[in-house]
Amino acid sequence: MNYLELEEKISSQGPRGYYLLKSFLIKLLQEEAKSKSQEIIHNAGSDVAAYDAVAPNGFGDISGHVSIEIARVISLARILTETKKISPFDTGKDSSFLLISLTNIDSNARLMLKLNFRQSSRCHFWGPNEIQSLIDRHTETASKLAENLFLNRFKVTIESNVEDWRQQRDEVVNAVRDEYKSGRFSIFLGAGVSSSAGLPDWDTLLNSLFVSMLTDDEANSKSTDSEHISSIVKRLRQIDGPSSLTLARYIRKGITTDSSVEQEKFINAVTKQLYGLRNKKYSLSSSLIKSIINLCTPSRTGAKVKCVLTYNFDDLLEREASAHGISFKPIFEELDLPNAEELPIYHVHGFLPEDRSIYTNIQKATLVFSEEGYHKIYQDAYHWSNLVQLNNLKESSCLMIGLSLTDPNLRRLLEISAKSIDKSKHFAFIKRITFDKFSNEDGKPVVRAPNQTVKRFLERHHKLNEEIMRELGVNIIWYEEYDEITTILQKIGK
Structure with missing residues (x-):
């Protein structure tokens, strides 16, 4: 199985393809960890989480607590962003960092990596070559994962490490x-x-305009009741099922044509209902x-x-x-x-x-x-x-x-x-x-x-x-x- 061919095929799907490929790699990393009695825990919930995954007890030959970040591409801008994350690992004795690029790392980015982290023995970087080696070690698993990309993503999502959602929200904030x-x-x-x-929500505004349209048509009738009309509109939407936009078009055609005079009439009707229906409390x-x-x-x-x-x-x-x-x-x-x-x-x-x-x-x-x-x-x-x-x-x-x-x-x-x-x-x-x-x-x-x-x-x-x-x-x-x-x-x- 050729990784670069898989990457090219999936990447054509845009952002969705990136997350499919990322889930493929997470499952493959988990398989590698399992073969060495280690563990990979996926962090999900938002893209502001510190890392995509962690290996609490080391990963492969990388010892200690390993934080793993997976990037679509390693660019100069991405390296500058990651520098803030990686800096603690330069001196940490019990933790390491693994940055994985799903695509080839360009020469300028490689030079920046060397300049920023040449002193660190706890920072590691993978590209397509290392991913290919991983695939070659687990050929059968990789083939099954490649055939079930959507299912992999679903599994990775629901199996992910779940923090308290309020704590996770604090990170996002x-x-x-x-x-x-x-x-x-x-x-x-x-x-x-x-x-x-x-101010009224969309449905309330539409119902009110509908009432306005009918009461204009029946100006001399005292029998028109807004509650009755609202009931009719509700039932109409249950039976005929028009969307809000469709009903809005129906109302607009009932109130106005394309003449400037009636356009003004329509705008005045919407404005009157928009502010007139406001809940004064x-x-x-x-x-x-x-x-x-x-x-x-x-x-x-x-x-x-x-x-x-x-x-x-x-x-x-x-x-x-x-x-x-x-x-x-x-x-x-x-x-x-x-x-x-x-x-x-x-x-x-x-x-x-x-x-x-x-x-x-x-x-x-x-x-x-x-x-x-x-x-x-x-x-x-x-x-x-x-x-x-x-x-x-x-x-x-x-x-x-x-x-x-x-x-x-x-x-x-x-x-x-x-x-x-x-x-x-x-x-x-x-x-x-x-x-x-x-x-x-x-x-x-x-x-x-x-x-x-x-x-x-x-x-x-x-x-x-x-x-x-x-x-x-x-x-x-x-x-x-x-x-x-x-x-x-x-x-x-x-």
Whole structure:
């Protein structure tokens, strides 16, 4: 079996191929360790873990506690990054470091390795030649692994060494803090941020617009009841099953045509419902929005956040930035550019401020509300909003707040940007499913399975979600209660 041929074949699959090859190697390393009565423990959960694997009692001829790192490619930049990790091994008596490159190490990188670690006898480096030797020692196992690459990855993921997820989250948060301090940092915001201030979620907004459409048609009827209409909409979605975007298109066609007058009518209807449905028990200046703006506030050494990208229509972030005296510029069209002192706030799906009169050129904002608007952006690779998102995903570390990460266009852009990185560099808050919420509803058990089986399923479910997001270049920051997000943001900003 030729390793370089396998590597070339798998690498064509992009980030997914890298993780398949990495899992192949982990299983092969475990086979080697087993043959010598040693052990390899895989660390999974995020790409900010200290190492990919550890051999507690040595590996092959390498003695002591061996930390193992597997890289897609060993470049000069990667060596400089790894130097911080490796330095403790230069003097350590009971620990060693093994850095494995899945591809050939270029000559400049080899020279850098020699210059940085020539004095260390506890730092070891492998490339394709050493991997090939490993394959040759375990030919039968390597062949089986090569035939079952996906299954290997699945096994490596669920068999990995599991730390307490909160402890693992602390490591991820520390990594976010480091990226934030570097100044190469952007923030992506979704509907969860607006919900923290009481604004309606997507389904509530759609139902309300649907009611508005019907009451306009039946202006003289007193029988129209919002609860009745909501019930009809709910049943329609159960029977006919339209997606939110499809229903939005249905509503839009019911309210407006393509005339400028009716376009304005539609925008006014959405704006009225967006702010009119706000739950008044929540403050417009929520603790979450305050925490986000605090991160955006320049320090003595300058701004840490390059820009904010929001998929929300509202102007709540602009209001908070103004209250904090931050110079900002909402951007909602292609030709608009901020100056050096302004925080850019990109509204990539459109901008609907409550008071439209305070913003110039607001009529040029493209509202990505329904299916046709979404298709327009999705199909245009050079649409300004796609370019802004992709540029930030490539050039910055991005923190995603209030996003479900199910949007196909965002996932497509994440996958494109992940092709050029070796380690996941983006971060996203995602709610973790607790055992109680999964197993019970209204205080009654709804899952017919032993508790231990359910807990094991949830543990593996979360691991696989971490692995899937890692392919897109994203590390998950788990939370169980919404208030945890604000606390974590405060830690990042300290």
